[in-house]
Amino acid sequence: MAMVENVSSSRRSFLTKIWIGLGVVALLQFFTGAVTYFGSGRKQAEKKPVTLLQAGIITDFPPGSVTPIAKGHLYLNCLDDGSFLAISRKCTHLGCAVPWIEERKQFECPCHASVFDITGAVLKSPAPRALDLYTVSFEKNMVMINTSNPIKRTSFTHDQLVYAPKPS
């Protein structure tokens, strides 16, 4: 008798386990389905093809100038030696837009007072790293900026500078 009871109870517990297992699988399916549903709708806005922004003619940007390019949320800076640097306007601390202060020749964040120099390097924290960079290229005499993916960097190095081709 005891044997029979054991057999039936183990069968019952086996079936219970299967039910629980199936329930967990169903829950996981629902969960992944819901997340994918949500994610697939959101990703579309995010994925952009490579967009080259035509900033202007090279000679429009004299050495030592900082030009806000509103369309790309960035600045095109021409340093004193004539090299170019396209930097993001988004503060690396908490994402505020940093304005260029002409009198002091630096970027000053209005939110938490981080300060960056013309190359985007941090002069004053709390910003943890230099402003993001965009790739600059030249087409004939036009300055082109790839606005699709900002490049993260910790600090400014000279190899980030881009020089315009000598006019031929």
Next chain:
Amino acid sequence: MSRNLLLHFRPQQISAAALRFTLTWGLGGMAALMIVQQLVTGLLLDIFYHPLPVQAYESVQHIQSTIFLGRLVRNLHHWIGHVLIVVVLLHLLRVFLSGAFYSSRRANWLVGLGLAALVLLANFSGYLLPWDQLSYWAVTIATSMLSYIPLIGIPCQELIRGGTDVGAATLQLFYFIHTSFVPATLFFLMTYHFWFVRKAGGVLISGNKTTDKQEKRNLVPVVPNLLVRELSFAAIVTSVIVIFSMRFDAPLGAMANPHLTPESVKAPWYFLGAQELLLHAPPLVAVFFLPLFIGSFLILLPFVKTVEDKTHPLLKTLVLIGFGFLLILTITGIWFRGPGMRLMWPW
């Protein structure tokens, strides 16, 4: 039928000792009242609101300037939203201090934590909806804090924003959370919360034991004893809020401009503690480990072994110190930070 349903939430008789105001300070009831008020004012606002950039801002302006009593309805929704967070936090602290989260109340403590999280979520998602400079940049700053979490931080941030920046996709998501997800979940959890209180035998009667024992046995009918007290308290709270909202307008700045961050912009005030900490502590501690620690502490709290379901005095002191510390950080963040986060006097 309806009488039987009501019995799930309220008994016919309660002990006279449970009527004492200082047992609960009316905080839970006040939170419930305010949630209902938010539902009503929220529905009224929703009739005229458009969850799209530019149109959102214009519709809020429309509500404020042309709709009959529109400004008052928005003021009420705004101020109640802020007060509700304070009330919920005080309710949490009160329940903790009276030790009403052991044995039969353990499940309800967890439900309550869920409700508190939902109230925070409701306020934060509502923050963006007016689409003015303040809301745009406050949400930008608050969601930027996520990027300090290792590995999952940036994907989470982009999922919430629906892109790299706060924009139309963010507004759509926040509108959904604010007007569909939160109300539905909140209502569901609230019914549980009330039912659990009833199941645990009403509010925990603590305090002076000898006099209370007599009072405990002394049962009085809920109608009118409790009902009259609750209704009069609700009337007082409502009048104070209505008078306040008639006097003080909810802020509405210039329309959101992603190109220009205004001077002295801050995260929503309940995140200012974390933001203040972000200036002094490593980012990982301020925005990740500390919230994680506070969250798991609150969840695990009712499972700590105790003698006779009494909270250890040392634990009480530690929690009060922690609470005070967060309070100081938050107050500094709200009133003592001027443009560029410089320390300054609030006057």
